[in-house]
Amino acid sequence: MNSQSKRLIKVFFMYTFSAALSIAILIFLMQLWKANLSVPLDYNADGLFSTIMVKGLIENGWYFNNKYLGAPFGLEMYDFPMADNFHFFIMKLISLFIPDYASVLNLYFLLTFPLTTVISLFVMRKLNFSNTVSLIGSLLYSFMPYHFLRGEAHLFLSAYYLIPLMILLIVNIMSNDRDNYGAKKKLYSLFICLLLSSSGVYYAFFICFLFIIGGLVSSLKFRALYHIKISLILVACIGFGVLINISPSLYNNYATGKNTEVAIRDTSHTEILGLKISQLVLPIDNHRINLLERLKKKYTSTAPLVNENSFASLGLISSIGFLILIITSLRQWKIKEKSELLINLSNLNLSLVLLCTVGGFGTLFALIVSPSIRGLNRVSIIIAFLSILAICIIIDYTRKYLHKSVFNVLLIVLLLIALFDQTSKNYIPNYQALENSFSTDKDFVGKIESAISAETPAKVFQLPYIFFPEASPLNKMGGYDHFRMYLHSNKISWSFGAMQGRFSDVWQKEAVQKPVKDFLEQLSLADFQGIYLDRNGYADNGKQMEEDLHSYLGAPSVISSDNREVYFDLSNFTQSYKNSMSNTEFIKKKEIIKSPTLIKWNGCYGVETQGERKWNWCSNKVELELNNLSLHNKELTLKMTVLSGFDVPSQLKITSTDGSEKLIFNAQGSDYSKKIIVPAGQRYVINISSDSKKIDANGDPRNASGMYFRLENVSIE
Incomplete structure (x- = not known):
């Protein structure tokens, strides 16, 4: 076996081992042996939104249209543009082998951990860190608090595994080594940028900003336009890719007019959801050490603007790296071999903080250009990678002063401290509660489907009416709770999910505002077979609405085992209503209702x-x-x-x-x-x-x- 083959085997083993170790740590931290992966790991709020997107992807070919939601006219997602087609593509591939939507969702989320580890390891080796330091650094980045806290609810934010590759490109641009810009590497760079442009608009925005900063700083430093030219080409590539991703939405806006009721964003949102340095360095919520837990609770209970930006905690080790970068911005450290890298990282880090902090340049961008990029705290995961690289520079520097075995032991201790500090027992889902809730809903929907004889998808109207998307909780009911029914059905088209401001949503709003009898007649004419009612959505637990429906429909035909949901059959009412007029008149009324x-x-x-x-x-x-x-x-x-x-x-x-x-x-x-x-x-x-x-x-x-x-x-x- 020649030296080249040995080297390839060694590299293969290194990446395989890193992925396996990442999976082993993940299984331990989340206690995955208790999980049923055919049940979503998040069955609430935004977790439901992610789940229905995956189910819709499998059932309807892609995520844009879903005939099983938004009855009577269906759901169209064009008004809620998403530049995430790369993630959808991967899940579509997985679904070809595993057609169960929950398994696809869970598998993709869990795969983001080893993917992040392997790609981070690759990048750190390219930056000339030792194997052991690269492995520890990549594991630190994979198990950031952000990864668990975003979870399946913010699935595409959890899938941040492309960020290390983008940082590598930016660091290469900031160097003066022309070997970084060969034809092959240019094509590689363009390809990676296109992948990023299909992996969410937030990371694309932050990386474009870093390309501009990196190119500008380097062009000024080396007095050459080459750096900024390369940066602008890559920014243009990302921008082009994002436009391609959202082009169906842009065309829909052109063809049907812009929907002004969906995704309303305001400049103030960038302040509310901005990055706070204090939250970067403070410990996570529910820390394993009581003293640190109390410290975070004290901050959370007294500080203003505490929201999803609390997910930004870097953990102890990464926070030290963050502070090293801040100090380097003030006083440049000279570390043999990697001084230039540390200075470049500090410049990138400071630029991101100035852009995304509350009242920073991001607010000016929202004011002058667009307020669409509002969750600026989401930059924390990029700052985390820069901070980990800073820590790795210091660790790698100390390696020559320690015996190899001592150095490796210290690295293992560092990893254990980081995992202890960055994770919490709260990151373990309540698997039994998830399965119980999932089974209860599945049983309830199964009984409804058994009671419906329609061969084509039957229509069921869901009460109370809630607009979609981004509705706030209604009484004890979450804004996406109606989606739980769709997740368990195969032959029912549910009313929830009509895009706010579009035809189906307008139709539903007009229907629920009518007197009960007129409302039921409209549903009958539109071929709805029944009404689903979630008692949690009413202040009186649905008592008045149930009485109103009972007076026309009789008792509910199905009640969930936890007494939360009821189902009323419309078939007898529809038949009685039809018999009250001639067939010609009934058909005419149906045409008016169904073709309004x-x-x-x-x-x-x-x-x-x-x-x-x-x-x-x-x-x-x-x-x-x-x-x-x-x-x-x-x-x-x-x-x-x-x-x-x-x-x-x-x-x-x-x-x-x-x-x-x-x-x-x-x-x-x-x-x-x-x-x-x-x-x-x-x-x-x-x-x-x-x-x-x-x-x-x-x-x-x-x-x-x-x-x-x-x-x-x-x-x-």
């Missing part, structure tokens, strides 16, 4: 109420779109009252295919009425613009786009 004139406002915010008054605040440019889904022309009348926030008169310009009109209004309001004919199968668009002054609403997320006037008691009949 769907109304969509672009440029107006969600409805607000006070007593019988209802209104929507709007930006200075509004588009009203009327879609006639029926086979007949429809004559409609638009009525509304237009108000500004000031006594000074303003002008409203209303433009459509029928011509243009003007309306003068102020804070007292002016009434407007217009008759409209919408052709069969077509849409009718009315554009509304105003010269009224903007309402000053600091702290309101709507302030970013602006609130200029409001439309009150709008009716289109």
Whole structure:
């Protein structure tokens, strides 16, 4: 066996061993021998969102459309752009061999640990760290608190294994070694950047910023434009990749108009969710040492703006590395062989802190460019890798002063201290509780499916109505709890999951606002077979709503074993309602309900109420779109009252295919009425613009786009 073969075997063994060790540590820390991997490791809140995305990916080909959610018209995800197609692609590949959605989700999440270890090890070896130091450093990075705390709820943030490769590219750009820019390495760099562009917009944004900083600093240092040119090319590559990822959403916005009710972001969010240095260096929540646990609780209970940024804890070892980088920024340390690397890392670290800290340059970016990148605390996982590299530089430097065996023992002790400090018993899911809850829901949905005889996907309406996505908890019910039913069904289309502001969501909101009898009639005409009710969603535990439904539908046909959910069968009510009229009349009513004139406002915010008054605040440019889904022309009348926030008169310009009109209004309001004919199968668009002054609403997320006037008691009949 020649030396080349021996070297390859040694390398293969090193990476295999690192992956195996990572898996072994993961099994121990999470006690995975207790887990049932056919049950999601997170069955609440955002964990449910991740789970339905994986199930939808498997059942519908990709994640954009899901016919089993958002009934009666289905779920379309175009209004919630995601640049995560690389992650979806990997899970799609896994599903070809393991078709169970929960197993795919769990397996991918668990695989992110050895993937992070192996890739980090590769990068550290490329940076000329010794094998043992590289192994310890890569394990430290794999088991950051961030990894567990993001978990399956923020699955794509947990999958941060590409970050080390990006840092390697940036460090290479910051060096003056032209060998780093050969043709092969350029192609490799472009490929890695394209992968990153398909792995989430946050990491893409942070890395693009570091490319610009690294290229700029190096060009100034070496007085050469080459560094910044390479950086800008890679930034352009990432930007192009992100655009390709979100292009379906961009096209949907162009074709159907922008949905102004979804993913509303405001400059203030970057302050609320900004990075806090204190949270980087403070211990994790529920630390194993009581003194440190009390210290963190004291901070959490007294400090403002404590939210997901508490996930930023670096742990003791990485915090020391972070402080080394800060000190290096102030006074450059001279460490043989790796001084340049340490200085470059310190520059990158300081740049990220200045960008992402509360009130930093990230806030200015949100103010001037876009507030879409709001969770700036998520940069902590990049800072963590820079900090670990700093620690590895110091450790590698001390290696020559210690006997090899002593050095290796100290490294093992360091790893054990880090794992003890960075992890908590709270990172172990309550596997028994998860399985019990999962089984209860599965049994309940199974009984519903047994009671439904429909061959095609049956429709079930879910109460209470909750908008999607990003709804807050409602009473004792989580914003995504309705998704639990979908996870256990194969032949039911559930109402929850209609994209807020789109047709199916508008249809549902209009339905639930009707008197109970009219509501049930609308469901019957739309071919809904039943109603699911989650008692946790009501302040009175659903008592009043159940009584109302009981008066028309009788007792619920299925009740969950934990008495939380009930199911009402609509079939008898539908048959009785159908018998109350001629078949021709029933079919005509079905066509009206199933092919309605769907109304969509672009440029107006969600409805607000006070007593019988209802209104929507709007930006200075509004588009009203009327879609006639029926086979007949429809004559409609638009009525509304237009108000500004000031006594000074303003002008409203209303433009459509029928011509243009003007309306003068102020804070007292002016009434407007217009008759409209919408052709069969077509849409009718009315554009509304105003010269009224903007309402000053600091702290309101709507302030970013602006609130200029409001439309009150709008009716289109």
